[in-house]
Amino acid sequence: MKKKASARARKSVPPITILVDDKSWRQDKTVVPLLRRAAKTALASMPANLLPVGAEGGLTILLTDDARMLALNAEFRGKKRPTNVLSFTSGEDGAHLGDVALGYGTVKNEAREQGKTLAAHAAHLAAHGVLHLLGYAHEKRADEALMEALETALLAKLGIGDPYAPRPFKKRRKALH
Incomplete structure (x- = not known):
């Protein structure tokens, strides 16, 4: 007897193409694989019957400057x-879910400021972008809370901590004169 597929998650996901436009993204070898896993996890979390039109065509993630x-x-x-x-939904029915673009300098600076690894922060932003392609938004407080909860749960599946948890304050050392 076959096991029933979970209504919550899917095993196969639409294809994900990653275009590396800025070579800086390849300096840390963990970034692209973790980012891809985050996007796949976000797609797999959506039941197939709830995926938007175009999802079967996959999505593209642009890693740029x-x-x-x-x-x-x-x-x-x-x-x-x-x-x-940035996320861009596709207007083509059934051809392509859409595109997500990440900017290296901004993502790297945010990761450093927030005390996160570049790979973890990029994975979070990739999941965030994919959720937008799946129809989630954060203009209203309730929608923002839902999206943050989904992102936190998706990242936990990848072993990444809550991206919205407060970070401990680090005291700066005084400069010697």
Whole structure:
């Protein structure tokens, strides 16, 4: 007798293509594999019957630099500054779920400021971007809380701690004169 597939998760996920536009992303060999696992985990968490049209065509993750993120953010959101992650849903029915772009400089700086590894922070942002492609948003407080809970649960499956947990304050050493 075959086991029934879980209504909560799926074993096969749509294809994920990762394009590395900025070689800096490859400096840490753990970043791209963990980021891919985060995206797969986010896709697998959605029951197949609830996936948006286009999901079967997969998604693309672009790992780029801040200059490209600035251009994308300005063109699509009217904001003249780089950002950490952008998501673009596809308008093509059944062909492609969409695209997620991450900017190296911003992601690296945020990871350092937040006391996280680059790989863990990039994985979090990849999962965040995929959730947007799946229809989740965070404009309203209730939606934000749901999205944060989903991200935390997805990352826990990968052994990554709660990205929203407060970080301990580190005292800076006084400079010697």
